[in-house]
Amino acid sequence: xxxxxxxxxxxxxxxxxxxxxxxxxxxxxxxxxxxxxxxxxxxxxxxxxxxxxxxxxxxxxxxxxxxxxxxxxxxxxxxxxxxxxxxxxxxxxxxxxxxxxxxxxxxxxxxxxxxxxxxxxxxxxxxxxxxxxxxxxxxxxxxxxxxxxxxxxxxxxxxxxxxxxxxxxxxxxxxxxxxxxxxxxxxxxxxxxxxxxxxxxxxxxxxxxxxxxxxxxxxxxxxxxxxxxxxxxxxxxxxxxxxxxxxxxxxxxxxxxxxxxxxxxxxxxxxxxxxxxxxxxxxxxxxxxxxxxxxxxxxxxxxxxxxxxxxxxxxxxxxxxxxxxxxxxxxxxxxxxxxxxxxxxxxxxxxxxxxxxxxxxxxxxxxxxxxxxxxxxxxxxxxxxxxxxxxxxxxxxxxxx
Amino acid sequence: xxxxxxxxxxxxxxxxxxxxxxxxxxxxxxxxxxxxxxxxxxxxxxxxxxxxxxxxxxxxxxxxxxxxxxxxxxxxxxxxxxxxxxxxxxxxxxxxxxxxxxxxxxxxxxxxxxxxxxxxxxxxxxxxxxxxxxxxxxxxxxxxxxxxxxxxxxxxxxxxxxxxxxxxxxxxxxxxxxxxxxxxxxxxxxxxxxxxxxxxxxxxxxxxxxxxxxxxxxxxxxxxxxxxxxxxxxxxxxxxxxxxxxxxxxxxxxxxxxxxxxxxxxxxxxxxxxxxxxxxx
Numbered sequence: 278x279x280x281x282x283x284x285x286x287x288x289x290x291x292x293x294x295x296x297x298x299x300x301x302x303x304x305x306x307x308x309x310x311x312x313x314x315x316x317x318x319x320x321x322x323x324x325x326x327x328x329x330x331x332x333x334x335x336x337x338x339x340x341x342x343x344x345x346x347x348x349x350x351x352x353x354x355x356x357x358x359x360x361x362x363x364x365x366x367x368x369x370x371x372x373x374x375x376x377x378x379x380x381x382x383x384x385x386x387x388x389x390x391x392x393x394x395x396x397x398x399x400x401x402x403x404x405x406x407x408x409x410x411x412x413x414x415x416x417x418x419x420x421x422x423x424x425x426x427x428x429x430x431x432x433x434x435x436x437x438x439x440x441x442x443x444x445x446x447x448x449x450x451x452x453x454x455x456x457x458x459x460x461x462x463x464x465x466x467x468x469x470x471x472x473x474x475x476x477x478x479x480x481x482x483x484x485x486x487x488x489x490x491x492x493x494x495x496x497x498x499x500x501x502x503x504x505x506x507x508x509x510x511x512x513x514x515x516x517x518x519x520x521x522x523x524x525x526x527x528x529x530x531x532x533x534x535x536x537x538x539x540x541x542x543x544x545x546x547x548x549x550x551x552x553x554x555x556x557x558x559x560x561x562x563x564x565x566x567x568x569x570x571x572x573x574x575x576x577x578x579x580x581x582x583x584x585x586x587x588x589x590x591x592x593x594x595x596x597x598x599x600x601x602x603x604x605x606x607x608x609x610x611x612x613x614x615x616x617x618x619x620x621x622x623x624x625x626x627x628x629x630x631x632x633x634x635x636x637x638x639x640x641x642x643x644x645x646x647x648x649x650x651x652x653x654x655x656x657x658x659x660x661x662x663x664x665x666x667x668x669x670x671x672x673x674x675x676x677x678x
Numbered sequence: 679x680x681x682x683x684x685x686x687x688x689x690x691x692x693x694x695x696x697x698x699x700x701x702x703x704x705x706x707x708x709x710x711x712x713x714x715x716x717x718x719x720x721x722x723x724x725x726x727x728x729x730x731x732x733x734x735x736x737x738x739x740x741x742x743x744x745x746x747x748x749x750x751x752x753x754x755x756x757x758x759x760x761x762x763x764x765x766x767x768x769x770x771x772x773x774x775x776x777x778x779x780x781x782x783x784x785x786x787x788x789x790x791x792x793x794x795x796x797x798x799x800x801x802x803x804x805x806x807x808x809x810x811x812x813x814x815x816x817x818x819x820x821x822x823x824x825x826x827x828x829x830x831x832x833x834x835x836x837x838x839x840x841x842x843x844x845x846x847x848x849x850x851x852x853x854x855x856x857x858x859x860x861x862x863x864x865x866x867x868x869x870x871x872x873x874x875x876x877x878x879x880x881x882x883x884x885x886x887x888x889x890x891x892x893x894x895x896x897x898x899x900x901x902x903x904x905x906x907x908x909x910x911x912x913x914x915x916x917x918x919x920x921x922x923x924x925x926x927x928x929x930x931x932x933x934x935x936x937x938x939x940x941x942x943x944x945x946x947x948x949x950x951x952x953x954x955x956x957x958x959x
Binding site: 306320379385402 | 682683685686687710711714715721722725726793794797799800862866867945948951952956
């Protein structure tokens with residue numbers, strides 16, 4: 278077997294879709310007729326149609342993984358459907374060699390009334406296994422899903438995590454040459470997710486993988502090249518995965534999730550940045566936030582806290598004036614505050630939540646005066662391709678003695 | 679071993695022969711999947727129901743019962759059918775229900791699999807085959823019931839009774855072929871399913887289901903040419919031991935169905951990607 282054989286070849290692929298249901302159905306009837314008659318003419322956009330995928334080309338060899346990224350509605354799923362042979366392209370050509378496996382929907386063909394064991398056969402049959410194959414793999418599947426105890430229970434009483442586990446366990450038995458993965462791994466608990474990744478890693482050596490995910494760390498971890506789709510067109514395509522991911526973040530829509538809560542005794546009056554805009558900051562550069570606060574006169578002392586969250590609302594950084602040993606005195610009028618820190622974050626979208634709290638005589642937090650979510654939204658851009666899937670890196674000294 | 683190569687592009691092979699060959703190959707190759715799907719549906723259906731199989735023949739029995747009552751109470755006057763009227767009516771409605779189920783089957787099976795059709799690539803012919811399996815399961819129970827009636831009402835055993843299953847296969851073939859042609863468009867528009875249900879109600883009255891073909895008149899012409907007539911009559915004649923009068927018409931209908939079935943399979947194969955596109959858009 279040639280190691281560099283091309284398993285997937287996509288040339289100038291295009292697909293159009295219709296925005297309106299009734300029109301879409303009518304075009305369906307027309308396509309049925311022309312499909313039967315075998316029309317060879319060039320497909321052009323009819324009224325109310327748009328290109329869901331336009332002029333996409335790539336090649337994939339065994340052992341390679343293409344990370345397919347793009348914002349919602351960019352055409353990723355449509356592209357996968359064409360690659361999977363579910364729908365026909367309107368232009369271009371796909372050539373796929375070998376057995377194709379798709380992790381697009383786990384647990385297809387499950388019937389809720391039937392037991393887990395029976396559903397293994399249903400799901401396995403749809404994925405193309407023979408009865409003998411399933412018989413042979415049954416124990417391995419049950420063990421992988423960690424469902425020994427519940428395997429004869431109707432699937433409708435399974436938790437959603439259990440269903441996914443069973444579905445993945447069956448799918449993991451596939452031995453595909455080409456594997457298509459569409460965001461199925463975002464479910465289940467951490468331990469099982471790790472198991473899934475290990476399985477995919479194992480598969481990667483002998484398969485060509487096309488991987489769709491919104492999680493950039495996952496893309497960076499698995500992919501050997503990346504393709505960014507935007508409104509059906511290829512925006513960026515490179516073996517420099519980090520560069521494509523940066524482009525993805527640059528394109529991400531401004532998501533201004535501002536929310537203000539707290540006792541209302543503190544107010545932001547002025548900032549040195551525009552809170553409604555997302556700002557791009559290079560990694561390792563200085564972030565300096567200046568703002569003016571109005572605090573009710575009865576508050577004597579106060580503190581400031583800033584928490585940086587990533588796009589999945591995971592807290593990454595905590596900046597706290599109490600930790601730094603600062604207590605601010607209410608000067609009665611507007612106070613000017615400055616927060617500065619060096620940006621340690623690798624590329625991604627981040628949001629800083631600002632908290633202003635009252636401090637009592639014992640240096641303890643007393644009352645939360647203001648909590649401002651989405652106070653400062655920024656994109657962090659990193660040029661370093663090595664650290665792309667870890668949220669943050671800091672400068673340390675590592676010496677060989 | 680060389681790897682199987684698939685090519686997806688706008689221009690597909692449109693050679694009837696190649697498509698039919700691929701379709702039959704998938705049909706044959708998907709027996710396990712089809713059986714699995716049929717088994718799944720049958721099991722699930724009966725596990726969640728106490729009356730179970732009763733539902734398969736409650737409609738034909740109810741229809742027959744109504745007609746038996748109408749006839750025996752003298753509300754309607756029906757010409758003599760040559761066999762006890764109960765047997766005539768029951769056999770008619772049972773066979774009719776098999777044909778109706780067969781017409782609906784390809785569309786129902788495909789429709790029920792909408793969710794996986796848009797996500798997973800598997801031989802779609804398996805859906806048709808699983809529909810046929812389910813039909814055969816239901817039909818065999820209906821045949822048993824029919825045989826039971828034949829004995830209960832004193833018609834007694836005839837060797838031709840053994841040919842009934844074959845005639846029923848013919849009914850399934852006819853229904854499935856017709857259903858297959860309606861499936862592509864029926865998947866796009868829900869109206870088709872409604873039209874079938876609605877239309878079959880009327881069609882029943884121009885088919886000798888609960889009464890015989892009249893001796894003369896327009897109704898006689900319509901009923902004689904109706905292609906469902908020979909299927910009902912032949913099956914019934916075989917069940918009660920008459921010489922099947924419409925046997926040659928029956929065979930002609932089946933002979934026409936075979937090439938049409940192949941054509942329907944090709945049509946189905948071409949249309950599925952187009953339909954999936956519209957379902958998932």
